[in-house]
Amino acid sequence: MPMTTQQSVSILETKLRERTAKVVVVGLGYVGLPLAVEVAHAGLHVTGLEISERKVQLVSSGRSDIDDISDATLAPLVKSGKLAASLDPAVIKDADCVAICVPTPLSKTKDPDVSFILSAVDSVEKHLHRDMLVVLESTTYPGTTEELIRPRLEASGMKVGVDFYLAFSPERVDPGNAKWGTKNTPRIVGGTTPACSRMAAAFYGLFLDKVVAVSSTQAAEMVKLLENTFRSVNIGLVNEVALMCDRLNLDVWEIIEAAATKPFGFMPFYPGPGLGGHCIPIDPHYLSWKLKSLNYYARFIELAGDINSHMPEYVVDRIARALNEDSKSIKGADILVLGVAYKRDISDVRESPSLDVIRLLQVRGAKVSYADPHVAAVRMDDTIMEAVPLSDAALKSADSVVILTDHTTYDYQHICATSRMVMDCRNATKNVPKGVGRVWKL
Numbered sequence: 046m047p048m049t050t051q052q053s054v055s056i057l058e059t060k061l062r063e064r065t066a067k068v069v070v071v072g073l074g075y076v077g078l079p080l081a082v083e084v085a086h087a088g089l090h091v092t093g094l095e096i097s098e099r100k101v102q103l104v105s106s107g108r109s110d111i112d113d114i115s116d117a118t119l120a121p122l123v124k125s126g127k128l129a130a131s132l133d134p135a136v137i138k139d140a141d142c143v144a145i146c147v148p149t150p151l152s153k154t155k156d157p158d159v160s161f162i163l164s165a166v167d168s169v170e171k172h173l174h175r176d177m178l179v180v181l182e183s184t185t186y187p188g189t190t191e192e193l194i195r196p197r198l199e200a201s202g203m204k205v206g207v208d209f210y211l212a213f214s215p216e217r218v219d220p221g222n223a224k225w226g227t228k229n230t231p232r233i234v235g236g237t238t239p240a241c242s243r244m245a246a247a248f249y250g251l252f253l254d255k256v257v258a259v260s261s262t263q264a265a266e267m268v269k270l271l272e273n274t275f276r277s278v279n280i281g282l283v284n285e286v287a288l289m290c291d292r293l294n295l296d297v298w299e300i301i302e303a304a305a306t307k308p309f310g311f312m313p314f315y316p317g318p319g320l321g322g323h324c325i326p327i328d329p330h331y332l333s334w335k336l337k338s339l340n341y342y343a344r345f346i347e348l349a350g351d352i353n354s355h356m357p358e359y360v361v362d363r364i365a366r367a368l369n370e371d372s373k374s375i376k377g378a379d380i381l382v383l384g385v386a387y388k389r390d391i392s393d394v395r396e397s398p399s400l401d402v403i404r405l406l407q408v409r410g411a412k413v414s415y416a417d418p419h420v421a422a423v424r425m426d427d428t429i430m431e432a433v434p435l436s437d438a439a440l441k442s443a444d445s446v447v448i449l450t451d452h453t454t455y456d457y458q459h460i461c462a463t464s465r466m467v468m469d470c471r472n473a474t475k476n477v478p479k480g481v482g483r484v485w486k487l
């Protein structure tokens with residue numbers, strides 16, 4: 046006998062309430078692994094579905110390659126059987142809730158590449174069953190859940206909001222942030238129907254501190270893009286202010302610190318060598334791409350993208366000007382870069398502006414090496430570049446030491462005192478007393 050909507054709703058809700066619901070997280074990366082850990086901590090059984098054999102082996106042996114998840118956190122969950130990893134999409138057959146956390150990069154022409162989402166949905170589609178909740182967490186353009194995922198899942202003959210539930214819930218994790226993690230960062234959910242929203246809120250409410258429901262999947266998708274566009278645009282603005290301060294012969298860092306004393310109406314953002322990571326340089330382009338299809342040109346996004354993406358060139362220009370003071374040119378100069386991770390205290394080099402700066406310096410004939418306590422080696426096009434130890438000899442022999450990532454383990458006073466010249470692109474040397482070394486700031 047076919048089940049009624051009311052019955053099918055209560056089956057999933059009951060499983061969630063009793064914590065017997067089985068969860069599959071598709072993609073065990075920076076977003077998926079912390080999510081799986083929270084689900085397991087809440088007492089639910091979770092399996093991470095992966096396409097990477099290395100990842101499955103690593104997680105199955107209780108080891109993590111994500112900075113925010115230690116082996117000590119992961120291993121007991123794996124050992125107790127609460128958290129497992131698999132390459133077999135058939136694990137979805139037994140799942141009550143599936144969260145999709147796969148990458149959403151840009152193509153070479155800066156168009157959204159939703160191929161990872163589509164292949165994940167293919168796996169879900171094959172094993173979709175009644176009472177299943179499917180949530181997309183990957184950042185994407187407004188309309189993706191409704192236009193790309195819903196028709197594929199409904200092709201099974203099952204109806205969303207009646208036979209299965211579909212929602213979008215953006216992950217807001219900030220890698221390396223010790224205060225705000227997956228659990229205590231409020232979570233947005235938007236379902237295709239009110240029943241879908243209710244199921245998604247009930248699911249996340251089991252293991253996260255606060256859930257905020259919005260009216261639709263499109264609204265939830267747009268919330269995430271507003272958040273990341275807000276960051277990109279404000280960083281673009283402050284990067285431009287840095288260019289202006291350079292021309293006005295003013296210290297941009299002094300200006301920002303003073304402006305930040307205003308207790309209302311101002312939020313400090315800081316300039317730097319460019320944008321990095323899998324989110325801020327990419328996500329706003331998902332929004333502008335969607336708007337182009339509606340004949341709207343997203344001006345702020347494009348302008349901020351333009352300013353931010355040119356910052357590496359500006360950094361190289363500043364290095365050239367600093368070397369010029371010593372009657373040296375970039376060609377032939379020994380340059381030691383400190384930090385290739387895209388931000389402090391993490392090992393992620395995706396979209397890192399440090400790599401752009403290194404490339405530009407090499408093109409101009411500099412001999413570049415780098416030190417980074419979190420990154421032992423990086424791929425630069427066809428070659429692998431290995432980190433050098435941050436020794437006094439390395440600092441002394443460099444014509445310029447360029448701070449591109451302000452890792453907290455560095456002793457900046459020692460770096461300034463030992464180096465011939467420091468180009469500080471992050472205001473990392475702000476507490477170094479004046480007169481110690483020769484420091485140029487962005």
Ligand SMILES: NC(=O)c1ccc[n+]([C@@H]2O[C@H](COP(=O)([O-])OP(=O)(O)OC[C@H]3O[C@@H](n4cnc5c(N)ncnc54)[C@H](O)[C@@H]3O)[C@@H](O)[C@H]2O)c1
Binds near residue numbers: 075147149220
């Ligand atoms: N990294 C962040 O700080 C962050 C923050 C918020 C949101 N996001 C968004 O979350 C999404 C995931 O980002 P991430 O940083 O976790 O990516 P990631 O590259 O770290 O992890 C993605 C994982 O998904 C796996 N994968 C790819 N296709 C798959 C498939 N079809 N089936 C199973 N596994 C598959 C990959 O092997 C990889 O391990 C992106 O949309 C990103 O924009 C990322």
